[in-house]
Amino acid sequence: xxxxxxxxVPDAGTLAALHRAHIRAVPFENxxxxxxxxxPLDLKSLQDKLVGRRRGGYCYEQNSLFAAVLERIGFTxxxxxxxxxxxxxxxxPVTHALLVVTIGGEEWLVDVGxxxxxxxxxxxxxxxxxxxxxxxxxxxxxxxxxxxxxxxLRPQGWTDLYAFSPQTLYPGDFAVMNHYSSxxxxxxFLGQVVAQRPGADVRRALVRETLSTVRTDGxxxxxxxxxxxxxxxxxxxxxxxxxxxxRAGLERMHPAGA
Numbered sequence: 001x002x003x004x005x006x007x008x009v010p011d012a013g014t015l016a017a018l019h020r021a022h023i024r025a026v027p028f029e030n031x032x033x034x035x036x037x038x039x040p041l042d043l044k045s046l047q048d049k050l051v052g053r054r055r056g057g058y059c060y061e062q063n064s065l066f067a068a069v070l071e072r073i074g075f076t077x078x079x080x081x082x083x084x085x086x087x088x089x090x091x092x093p094v095t096h097a098l099l100v101v102t103i104g105g106e107e108w109l110v111d112v113g114x115x116x117x118x119x120x121x122x123x124x125x126x127x128x129x130x131x132x133x134x135x136x137x138x139x140x141x142x143x144x145x146x147x148x149x150x151x152x153l154r155p156q157g158w159t160d161l162y163a164f165s166p167q168t169l170y171p172g173d174f175a176v177m178n179h180y181s182s183x184x185x186x187x188x189f190l191g192q193v194v195a196q197r198p199g200a201d202v203r204r205a206l207v208r209e210t211l212s213t214v215r216t217d218g219x220x221x222x223x224x225x226x227x228x229x230x231x232x233x234x235x236x237x238x239x240x241x242x243x244x245x246x247r248a249g250l251e252r253m254h255p256a257g258a
Contacts, residue, residue, distance in 0.1 A: 007073075008073045009073075010070075010073050010074040010075045010103070011103060012103055012108070012122075014073065015070070015075065015101060015103065015108065015110065015122055016121045016122055018066075018069065018070070019066075019110060019112060019119075019120070019121050019122055020120055020121055022062070022066055022112045023112055023118075023120055023198055025239075026050055026056055026057070026062060026112070027056035027195060027196065027197050027238040027239050027240055028056055028057070028058060028062070028113065028114075028115040028116070028194075028195065028196040028197070028198075029055070029056035029057065029058070029194060029195040029196070029234075029238065029240055030058050030189040030193070030194040030195075031055070031056075031193065031195070031234075031240070031242075031246065031250065032182075033058075033181070033182045033187075033189045033190060034189070034190075034191065034192060034193050034194070034250065034253065035246065035249045035250070035253075038182070039057075039058075039060070039061065039178055039182045041060055041061065041064050041171070041174060041175060041178060043064075043065070043068050046061055046064060046065040046068075047065065049061070050062070050065055051065075053241065054239070054240075054241040055240060055241065055242075056195070056238070056239075056240055057113070058113060058115075058181070058189065058194075059096055059097045059098070059111075059113030059114065060097050060113070060174050060175075060177060060178040060181070061113070062112050062113035063079075063097050063098060063099050063110075063111065063112060063113045064097075064171070064174060066099065066110070066112050066113075067079070067099055070099075070101060070110075075101050075103070076101065076102045076103075077099055077100070077101050077110075078099070078100050078102075078168045078169075079097060079098070079099060079100075079168060079169035079170060079171075079173065079174060080097070080098050080099065080100055080164045080165075080166075080167070080168070080169055081094040081095075081096065081097060081098075081164060081165075081167075081169050081173065081177060082094060082096040082097075082098055082150075082162035082163060082164035083095075083096070083162060083163050083164070084096055084161075084162050085149070085160035085161060085162055085163055086117055086159070086160070086161050086162070093180070094164075094177070095177050095180060095181055095187075096114065096162055096164075097113065097169070097174050097177060097178075098110070098111040098113070098114070098162075098164065099111065100125060101122065106124065106126075107124075107125040107126075108122040108123065108124060108125055109122060109123040109124075109125045109140065109148070109150060110122045111150075114161065114162070114198075115194075115196035115198065115205065116196035116197060116198045116203040116204060116205040116214070117152060117161055117198065117203070118161075118198050119131075119133060119136075119138050119150075119198075120133040120134060120136065120198065120200060121133050123138050123139075123140060123150065124140065125140060125148060126140060127140060127141060127142040128140070128141070133200075134200035134201070134216075135200070135201070135216030136152070136200075136216060137152070137153035138150065138151065138152055138153070139151045139152075139153065139158065143163070145165065146165065146166050147163050147164070147165055148163065148164055148165075148166070149161075149162070149163045150162055150163075154218060155217075155218035191253070192207065192208040192253075193206060193207075193208060193230075193234075193250060193253070193254065194206070194207050195234055195238045195240060196238075197237070197238050197239075201215065201216060202214070202215055203215075204237055204238070206225060206233065206234070206237075206238070208255060209224050209225050209226075209254065209255050209256035210222055210223075210224060210225070211223055211224075211225050211233070211237075224256050225254075225256060226256050227251050227254040227256055230250060230251060230254050230256075231247045231250065231251065234250075
Protein backbone atom coordinates (compact mmCIF):
# COMPACT_ATOMS: atom_id res chain seq x y z
CA UNK A 1 0.00 0.00 0.00
CA UNK A 2 1.63 3.23 -1.14
CA UNK A 3 1.98 6.09 1.35
CA UNK A 4 3.07 9.70 0.99
CA UNK A 5 4.38 10.70 4.39
CA UNK A 6 1.54 9.50 6.58
CA UNK A 7 -1.08 9.82 3.83
CA UNK A 8 -2.21 7.04 1.50
CA VAL A 9 -1.47 7.64 -2.17
CA PRO A 10 -4.44 7.18 -4.56
CA ASP A 11 -2.80 4.61 -6.83
CA ALA A 12 -3.59 1.07 -7.97
CA GLY A 13 -1.62 -0.56 -5.16
CA THR A 14 -3.48 1.34 -2.48
CA LEU A 15 -6.83 0.62 -4.13
CA ALA A 16 -6.15 -3.13 -4.27
CA ALA A 17 -4.95 -3.27 -0.65
CA LEU A 18 -7.98 -1.35 0.64
CA HIS A 19 -10.37 -3.49 -1.41
CA ARG A 20 -8.94 -6.73 -0.03
CA ALA A 21 -8.86 -5.37 3.52
CA HIS A 22 -12.51 -4.33 3.33
CA ILE A 23 -13.55 -7.75 2.01
CA ARG A 24 -11.73 -9.44 4.91
CA ALA A 25 -13.22 -7.14 7.55
CA VAL A 26 -16.85 -6.52 6.53
CA PRO A 27 -19.27 -9.39 5.75
CA PHE A 28 -22.16 -9.20 3.32
CA GLU A 29 -25.49 -9.47 5.15
CA ASN A 30 -29.10 -8.31 5.00
CA UNK A 31 -30.09 -8.78 8.63
CA UNK A 32 -31.67 -5.34 9.10
CA UNK A 33 -33.86 -5.98 6.05
CA UNK A 34 -34.77 -9.43 7.37
CA UNK A 35 -35.75 -7.86 10.69
CA UNK A 36 -37.94 -5.25 8.95
CA UNK A 37 -35.70 -2.30 9.77
CA UNK A 38 -34.96 0.79 7.71
CA UNK A 39 -31.54 0.76 5.97
CA PRO A 40 -30.03 4.28 6.06
CA LEU A 41 -27.18 5.18 3.69
CA ASP A 42 -25.86 8.36 5.28
CA LEU A 43 -22.17 8.17 6.16
CA LYS A 44 -22.60 8.43 9.93
CA SER A 45 -25.08 5.54 10.02
CA LEU A 46 -22.83 3.42 7.82
CA GLN A 47 -19.78 4.09 10.00
CA ASP A 48 -21.73 3.34 13.17
CA LYS A 49 -23.05 0.04 11.82
CA LEU A 50 -20.26 -1.43 9.70
CA VAL A 51 -17.32 -0.12 11.75
CA GLY A 52 -18.52 0.77 15.24
CA ARG A 53 -20.96 -2.11 15.73
CA ARG A 54 -18.99 -4.63 13.63
CA ARG A 55 -22.02 -5.55 11.55
CA GLY A 56 -22.05 -6.09 7.81
CA GLY A 57 -24.26 -4.79 5.06
CA TYR A 58 -25.34 -5.28 1.48
CA CYS A 59 -24.13 -3.55 -1.68
CA TYR A 60 -25.56 -0.05 -1.14
CA GLU A 61 -24.15 0.15 2.36
CA GLN A 62 -20.76 -1.37 1.67
CA ASN A 63 -19.99 0.41 -1.58
CA SER A 64 -21.31 3.76 -0.30
CA LEU A 65 -18.97 3.58 2.70
CA PHE A 66 -16.07 2.37 0.57
CA ALA A 67 -16.64 5.20 -1.93
CA ALA A 68 -16.43 7.74 0.90
CA VAL A 69 -13.13 6.25 2.05
CA LEU A 70 -11.68 6.31 -1.46
CA GLU A 71 -12.79 9.87 -2.12
CA ARG A 72 -11.23 10.99 1.17
CA ILE A 73 -7.89 9.55 0.00
CA GLY A 74 -8.19 11.30 -3.37
CA PHE A 75 -9.50 8.67 -5.76
CA THR A 76 -11.93 9.55 -8.55
CA UNK A 77 -15.02 7.40 -7.89
CA UNK A 78 -18.34 7.01 -9.69
CA UNK A 79 -21.33 4.74 -9.09
CA UNK A 80 -22.90 2.20 -11.43
CA UNK A 81 -26.05 0.08 -11.35
CA UNK A 82 -26.04 -3.55 -12.50
CA UNK A 83 -28.42 -6.36 -13.42
CA UNK A 84 -27.63 -9.55 -11.53
CA UNK A 85 -27.04 -12.46 -13.94
CA UNK A 86 -25.91 -15.03 -11.37
CA UNK A 87 -29.46 -16.37 -10.96
CA UNK A 88 -29.91 -17.75 -14.46
CA UNK A 89 -31.39 -16.35 -17.64
CA UNK A 90 -34.11 -14.14 -16.13
CA UNK A 91 -33.96 -10.43 -16.96
CA UNK A 92 -33.61 -8.84 -13.53
CA PRO A 93 -34.03 -5.15 -12.69
CA VAL A 94 -31.03 -2.93 -12.04
CA THR A 95 -30.62 -3.42 -8.30
CA HIS A 96 -26.92 -3.97 -7.68
CA ALA A 97 -24.69 -1.01 -6.81
CA LEU A 98 -20.98 -1.01 -7.68
CA LEU A 99 -18.19 1.50 -8.19
CA VAL A 100 -15.80 2.51 -10.96
CA VAL A 101 -12.49 4.13 -9.98
CA THR A 102 -10.32 5.97 -12.51
CA ILE A 103 -6.54 6.04 -11.99
CA GLY A 104 -4.31 7.70 -14.57
CA GLY A 105 -6.97 7.39 -17.24
CA GLU A 106 -7.60 3.67 -16.58
CA GLU A 107 -10.92 2.49 -15.17
CA TRP A 108 -11.24 -0.22 -12.53
CA LEU A 109 -14.33 -2.12 -11.47
CA VAL A 110 -14.46 -1.85 -7.68
CA ASP A 111 -17.07 -3.84 -5.76
CA VAL A 112 -16.86 -4.80 -2.08
CA GLY A 113 -20.59 -5.53 -1.89
CA UNK A 114 -21.45 -8.47 -4.17
CA UNK A 115 -21.19 -11.14 -1.50
CA UNK A 116 -19.55 -14.51 -1.84
CA UNK A 117 -19.25 -14.44 -5.63
CA UNK A 118 -17.59 -11.02 -5.86
CA UNK A 119 -13.96 -10.14 -6.62
CA UNK A 120 -11.37 -9.81 -3.85
CA UNK A 121 -9.62 -6.91 -5.60
CA UNK A 122 -10.41 -4.38 -8.34
CA UNK A 123 -10.76 -5.68 -11.90
CA UNK A 124 -9.48 -3.68 -14.93
CA UNK A 125 -12.56 -2.39 -16.73
CA UNK A 126 -11.58 -3.25 -20.29
CA UNK A 127 -12.85 -5.81 -22.78
CA UNK A 128 -11.04 -9.11 -22.45
CA UNK A 129 -9.45 -8.34 -19.08
CA UNK A 130 -8.76 -11.46 -17.01
CA UNK A 131 -7.36 -11.55 -13.48
CA UNK A 132 -6.69 -14.32 -10.97
CA UNK A 133 -7.27 -13.49 -7.34
CA UNK A 134 -6.17 -16.20 -4.93
CA UNK A 135 -7.44 -19.07 -7.04
CA UNK A 136 -10.56 -17.24 -8.25
CA UNK A 137 -10.57 -15.91 -11.81
CA UNK A 138 -12.62 -12.94 -13.04
CA UNK A 139 -13.00 -11.38 -16.45
CA UNK A 140 -14.63 -8.45 -18.22
CA UNK A 141 -16.57 -8.55 -21.45
CA UNK A 142 -18.25 -5.76 -23.41
CA UNK A 143 -21.58 -6.29 -25.16
CA UNK A 144 -23.82 -4.16 -27.38
CA UNK A 145 -24.57 -0.60 -26.21
CA UNK A 146 -21.35 -0.55 -24.22
CA UNK A 147 -22.66 -2.94 -21.57
CA UNK A 148 -19.87 -4.29 -19.35
CA UNK A 149 -20.16 -7.79 -17.91
CA UNK A 150 -18.29 -9.14 -14.90
CA UNK A 151 -17.66 -12.87 -15.29
CA UNK A 152 -16.29 -15.62 -13.06
CA LEU A 153 -14.43 -18.68 -14.35
CA ARG A 154 -15.95 -21.88 -12.97
CA PRO A 155 -15.05 -25.53 -13.68
CA GLN A 156 -17.83 -25.58 -16.31
CA GLY A 157 -16.61 -22.35 -17.96
CA TRP A 158 -17.28 -18.63 -17.72
CA THR A 159 -20.38 -17.54 -15.77
CA ASP A 160 -21.83 -14.03 -15.94
CA LEU A 161 -22.19 -12.37 -12.54
CA TYR A 162 -23.72 -9.04 -13.52
CA ALA A 163 -23.96 -6.50 -16.36
CA PHE A 164 -23.94 -2.71 -16.20
CA SER A 165 -23.99 0.33 -18.48
CA PRO A 166 -21.44 3.18 -18.38
CA GLN A 167 -24.07 5.56 -16.96
CA THR A 168 -22.97 7.23 -13.73
CA LEU A 169 -25.29 6.82 -10.74
CA TYR A 170 -25.44 9.12 -7.73
CA PRO A 171 -26.39 8.73 -4.03
CA GLY A 172 -30.03 9.46 -4.84
CA ASP A 173 -30.06 6.57 -7.33
CA PHE A 174 -28.59 4.24 -4.72
CA ALA A 175 -31.31 5.41 -2.31
CA VAL A 176 -34.06 4.42 -4.78
CA MET A 177 -32.47 1.01 -5.41
CA ASN A 178 -32.02 0.51 -1.67
CA HIS A 179 -35.69 1.28 -1.07
CA TYR A 180 -36.71 -1.40 -3.58
CA SER A 181 -34.35 -4.02 -2.18
CA SER A 182 -35.29 -3.37 1.44
CA UNK A 183 -39.09 -3.07 1.07
CA UNK A 184 -40.52 -4.28 -2.26
CA UNK A 185 -42.46 -7.58 -2.03
CA UNK A 186 -40.42 -9.01 -4.91
CA UNK A 187 -37.07 -8.31 -3.27
CA UNK A 188 -35.05 -11.47 -2.52
CA PHE A 189 -33.76 -9.87 0.67
CA LEU A 190 -37.13 -9.79 2.45
CA GLY A 191 -38.21 -12.50 4.86
CA GLN A 192 -34.98 -14.48 4.96
CA VAL A 193 -31.48 -14.30 6.39
CA VAL A 194 -28.63 -13.74 3.93
CA ALA A 195 -24.99 -13.73 5.06
CA GLN A 196 -22.01 -14.24 2.77
CA ARG A 197 -18.21 -14.15 2.89
CA PRO A 198 -15.99 -14.15 -0.25
CA GLY A 199 -12.82 -15.64 1.30
CA ALA A 200 -9.59 -16.24 -0.59
CA ASP A 201 -9.64 -20.02 -0.06
CA VAL A 202 -13.23 -20.79 0.91
CA ARG A 203 -16.41 -18.87 0.15
CA ARG A 204 -19.53 -19.28 2.30
CA ALA A 205 -23.14 -18.23 1.89
CA LEU A 206 -26.07 -18.64 4.25
CA VAL A 207 -29.42 -18.08 2.51
CA ARG A 208 -32.47 -18.82 4.62
CA GLU A 209 -31.52 -22.12 6.33
CA THR A 210 -28.98 -23.41 3.77
CA LEU A 211 -25.25 -22.94 4.28
CA SER A 212 -23.20 -23.36 1.09
CA THR A 213 -19.42 -23.68 0.99
CA VAL A 214 -17.41 -23.35 -2.23
CA ARG A 215 -13.67 -23.93 -2.64
CA THR A 216 -11.25 -22.85 -5.35
CA ASP A 217 -11.33 -26.31 -6.98
CA GLY A 218 -15.07 -25.91 -7.58
CA UNK A 219 -16.24 -28.37 -4.92
CA UNK A 220 -19.41 -27.33 -3.13
CA UNK A 221 -21.00 -28.46 0.12
CA UNK A 222 -24.45 -27.66 1.46
CA UNK A 223 -26.10 -28.31 4.80
CA UNK A 224 -29.10 -27.13 6.78
CA UNK A 225 -28.49 -24.75 9.67
CA UNK A 226 -30.78 -25.39 12.65
CA UNK A 227 -32.10 -22.51 14.70
CA UNK A 228 -30.02 -23.52 17.70
CA UNK A 229 -26.77 -22.93 15.79
CA UNK A 230 -27.80 -19.88 13.73
CA UNK A 231 -26.40 -17.13 15.97
CA UNK A 232 -23.11 -18.89 16.69
CA UNK A 233 -22.65 -19.49 12.95
CA UNK A 234 -23.31 -15.84 12.05
CA UNK A 235 -20.75 -14.75 14.62
CA UNK A 236 -18.03 -17.37 13.98
CA UNK A 237 -18.23 -17.99 10.21
CA UNK A 238 -19.28 -14.50 9.10
CA UNK A 239 -17.94 -12.24 11.86
CA UNK A 240 -21.30 -10.58 12.52
CA UNK A 241 -21.78 -9.23 16.05
CA UNK A 242 -25.42 -9.13 17.16
CA UNK A 243 -27.21 -7.67 20.16
CA UNK A 244 -29.77 -9.58 22.21
CA UNK A 245 -32.77 -8.20 20.33
CA UNK A 246 -31.28 -9.07 16.94
CA ARG A 247 -30.47 -12.62 18.06
CA ALA A 248 -34.01 -13.18 19.30
CA GLY A 249 -35.60 -11.72 16.17
CA LEU A 250 -33.50 -13.81 13.80
CA GLU A 251 -34.16 -17.01 15.73
CA ARG A 252 -37.91 -16.37 15.64
CA MET A 253 -37.94 -16.10 11.84
CA HIS A 254 -35.54 -18.97 11.13
CA PRO A 255 -37.36 -21.79 9.29
CA ALA A 256 -35.19 -24.74 10.28
CA GLY A 257 -36.84 -25.88 13.50
CA ALA A 258 -35.65 -25.78 17.09
